[in-house]
Amino acid sequence: MATVVVLDDYQGVALDSADWTPITDRFDVRVETEHVADRDELVARLRDAQVVVAMRERTAFPADLLRALPELRLLVTTGMKNAAIDVPAARELGIEVCGTTGSGNAVAELTLGMMIALTRNFAAEDAGVRRGGWQHTIGPGLAGLTLGVVGLGRLGIPVSRLARAFAMDVVAWSPNLTAARAAEHDARAVSKRELFEQADVVTIHLPLSERSRGLVGAAEFSAMRPSSYLVNTSRGPIVDEAALLDALRSRRIAGAALDVYDVEPLPADHPLRTMPNTLLLPHLGYVTTDAYRTFFAQAVEDVVAWADGRPVRSLD
Structure with a gap:
């Protein structure tokens, strides 16, 4: 079964913020609640992931990291912009990069x-x-x-x-x-x-x-x-x-x-x-229950759309 990894879920709320059953029926879902700063450790944890769901810019995805993840095919970020992802490099490697809508007020x-x-x-x-x-x-x-x-x-x-x-x-x-x-x-x-x-x-x-x-x-x-x-x-x-x-x-x-x-x-x-x-404060600007419901519900939609071969919310 293919693997989806959710990164940097500091509060441990990702799976409670949306209905993940459309994914859990088809993928093995793994949630990382602690930030993984060490690159080698991060590569080890993501090595088998076909899909990664990233929370905003908490974890950067430069070209060298993307090249170290040969199984990765879909990278979902919460929000429609993420300066920490090398989007051109991802596309060159055949990795689809998509996002979700914003965090309101x-x-x-x-x-x-x-x-x-x-x-x-x-x-x-x-x-x-x-x-x-x-x-x-x-x-x-x-x-x-x-x-x-x-x-x-x-x-x-x-x-x-x-x-x-x-x-x-x-x-x-x-x-x-x-x-x-x-x-x-x-x-x-x-x-x-x-x-x-x-x-x-x-x-x-x-x-x-x-x-x-x-x-x-x-x-x-x-x-x-x-x-x-x-x-x-x-x-x-x-x-x-x-x-x-x-x-x-x-x-x-x-x-x-x-x-x-x-x-x-x-x-x-x-x-x-x-x-x-x-x-x-610890970067709380977008951290609200309603924003997280939007983020993760749309992340689920993106993963399902990608798995079904349908268009996703591609990043600019």
Whole structure:
């Protein structure tokens, strides 16, 4: 019987999030709940798999890994984009790569939640109460603050909309953003420099590319005020990590809320783990029960369609 391997099911919920019987009747299904970082170990676990279901970008599939998996014929990723998969190499090797639709409003909701938790020191106050303490910090409300949205696109637009509901002013910058386009979403288009100078909270919503890698660095942190905050729910390498650490240590900025990192999972000895002026989440932007139901239901559909010789949701 052919084998399907589901990778990186950290919460152990993949098989409960959809009806897998159309697959389990025809395939041997194996679920990996721990991230396999070692390449040789990963190859060993996937060597007999004809189908792999990957959770977003948790496990990368570069060309050399794909070449080491001669049995692999279908690679399903949750979401319709995955920068961690070498799609051209997969196609050259005869591996079909397909995906599922997105995660709804989950990222926008998380972004606003992180803003409030960071500025009002929820994590520190929760820890204080558990230690027997009471009220140690103070922070601003969001109403009247200026939110700077870096990337007013598919994810930045709903963030802007929610921010306006919290009575925030919104300024935005994207490489090709026009004043008219920003105004359609109750935002004011500004230059990149102006955004970092004016914003009380900067939130990043650009895809990772060679153009956006390191986009936020020492110059941007120098432009920010000591009372301002950074939120990144996009991709870690968009922010220069060394510059961020320096800005946090020197209190060049008030704090940072991060859901994404250069290396994921975040290494146990990483200096961000000891920075007091941070809110650190483990890449939860898309991790909701409704998103997982969509992800895995459509992954099942993709596998069945492929097995039946029907078209699948091919990646761009």
